[in-house]
């Protein structure tokens with residue numbers, strides 16, 4: 001694995017590889033890697049991509065600066081995992097490298113409705129930061145394919161819109177399934193901050209999502225939402241949202257809707273740790 005800290009060096013290497021006919025698969029991360037990230041690298045490799053992973057803790061996407069200060073950093077362990085997975089290139093830029101003109105001098109993209117709901121509403125400015133860094137990284141890496149995890153469903157939709165805005169018509173975006181622990185907890189870099197008792201109950205977020213899916217025939221999402229909020233509260237979570245939305249554009253739904261692909265999404269906090277998760281609902285209403 002070749003490690004790059006400078007944009008120009010990475011660009012030059014990638015351009016040489018493209019000259020040899022290689023396709024580039026890109027996995028952007030903020031480090032603290034886990035099996036979910038590694039599954040993205042593996043997916044890219046399975047598709048015969050020369051794989052670039054970036055590790056950059058992007059300051060502009062943290063609306064809560066204390067969250068940024070506590071973000072887990074484990075570059076040595078991350079490099080081991082990437083090496084084992086056969087990642088070809090690692091991009092480890094500094095903040096100055098990514099934002100040479102300072103934070104105020106960065107392109108801002110407008111994500112409209114997507115930035116006003118759920119994560120956008122709870123974390124003002126978060127998607128602006130995600131757009132800034134992903135836009136910048138896509139300009140640098142110019143990948144053939146971009147691999148992102150479904151766990152951050154709304155982020156995936158924002159990035160899809162970014163690709164549209166940037167008119168990167170040839171770029172393929174792959175949204176890969178969420179990797180889960182045995183009790184269903186979605187893998188996340190934040191999980192390592194959970195205490196043992198918090199970790200023991202954290203699987204209940206996934207249980208709630210599964211119950212939202214399995215109760216479609218009730219035709220009463222309000223009741224199912226209330227049951228989820230009660231379960232989360234009983235386990236010590238403060239719920240931020242339990243939502244149902246059209247999976248294509250995240251239009252929020254008050255109730256289950258036939259002939260509509262749906263996604264259920266939850267954000268909840270336990271202690272200081274904020275967790276999010278989602279599932280796409282299988283249509284079981286007529287079965």
Ligand code: PAF
Pocket residue numbers: 028029030056058061130133134152155
């Ligand atoms: O999902 C993440 O880890 C980050 O939001 C991303 C996409 C790497 C941008 O910093």
